[in-house]
Amino acid sequence: MSANTEITDLTLWQLRELLLKKELSAKDVAKAYLERISLVDPKVKAYITVTEDLALKQAEEADNRILKGDVEPLTGIPIALKDVLCTKGVQTTCASKILENFVPPYDATVVKRLKGQGAVILGKLNMDEFAMGSSTENSAFFPTKNPWNLECIPGGSSGGSGAAVAARIACATLGSDTGGSIRQPASHCGVVGMKPTYGRVSRYGLVAFASSLDQIGPMTRDVRDCAILLNAIAGYDPKDSTSHPSPCPDYEKALSHTVSGLKIGIPKEYFGQGLGDEVEKAVTKAMALLKENGAELKEISLPHTEYAVATYYIIAPAEASSNLMRYDGVKYGLRAEGYKDLLEMYKMTRSQGFGPEVKRRIMLGTYSLSSGYYDAYYKKASQVRTVIRKDFIEAFKECDCILTPVAPTPAFKLGEKLDDPLQMYLSDIFTIPVNLAGLPAISVPCTLSNDGLPIGVQFVGPPFKDEVCIHVGGAFEAIRGPFAPWPEL
């Protein structure tokens, strides 16, 4: 193993210690990552844009800060961002042709916070177009591969963010999660992924998909890394009127090695039809481990679980159809050529600029909001959402957190579900309810499948108790012991 490979194998918190002790410089670290990106990314294809010059410049600044003792937890840490987060002066494409040449004039709040701490931005990561998808195959540019098996999907929509962590071509990444888009790729890529409580992290500068569901979150090597990154991005932002003003605890302090006395709810509805054998085995193993170590497992019921996917596929496309009306060829992004009038300009621009899945969801959303159908679809779904949220609130009267599978099966093969949108939608059955209810949830690697693909487990916490996810996720990780060695690439 070369010296460079070693640097890229370190967790964020290990790297932080070495940087602080000046055993490594931020510049060495950035160079090691950039070198590994040029070696490994052609196979994995996680990056849409690599910001080499920016990274080296930021690394130099980080080294200056370290020299002066002006150090924050992310100073000198190489981080990459899902290409849905606006980065000032750096292309932000949302993996869409319609935004292919879009260069934001401002930074998303989370990006500003990372930069403020002196993080080193390595680049922008692939995703399903506008975060719509579960496989990263909906990227307008190219699909990303799963580092554990290059013939498999990395999950989605934050597939580039998951793959980059597993391939060690970023120390940590940010993703976004509207229906499972952080947790599902985290599970498929054998990394930790967390969706914070809705309102915990500012959405300012996150290109909107479904505004009442979207949330930005960390994807990392382990739960401690996740807590450190969450500390950096969580908190009130006056620029996002849905961000919550309540103070955030220090999430790193919530880390614990014990689950003794913790009441963990097991929702019986998550263990029926649709759950693959290998995932069921993995989750059962996780339950047994937690019980052996002193947790109390309690069967609970979330009776309206079976309605979550249907509810989501009304609400998310409805919000998306409205959010995506802004792509009209006027203010930014693509403008088609050869139109006769304004209406034709809109239609040609949008038809050429959006991919099939985005168009499908815009159509679905427009239909459900259109005159005569609003009550039957959008209003109905919003009412069912109330019921689903109440299920969780009731359940949390009986337990501290809830354990569930993340995805029904390990990562599937590229191309396998591409022609059947409904099947693709159903693969988010265990993650979607959490977004509808606005809860925090973390996916932590549990075991490998027979084919050597990672399988994660999900821990869901009560609203604004994100620290519960860090606590139980971190304790589970400690109990589980070291996960399989990272895949060779």
Add this chain to the structure above:
Amino acid sequence: MKITRGEVEHISELARLSFSEDELEVIANQLNDILGYIDKLNELDTAGIEPTTHAQELVNAFRMDEPQESLNVDDSLSNAPEREGGQFVVPRII
């Protein structure tokens, strides 16, 4: 509920999207599959249940009405497909 071909065309007008004949066929079928699945919601009696539009209890977020720094005209127009002076250029409307 079954969505008709005519409705798909109408929706595409509202959504400012255009599709070829073949695409219309495919999209009508896919929407019907998805809507068929969504019909499952009708099993539930939701009479009298308040709809949730946000999973959070915040009602209004106010701030003081004070001028703050904002994007300047040049930055705001920096991604415009076509611009002239301080303005976006669009095809003639009237």
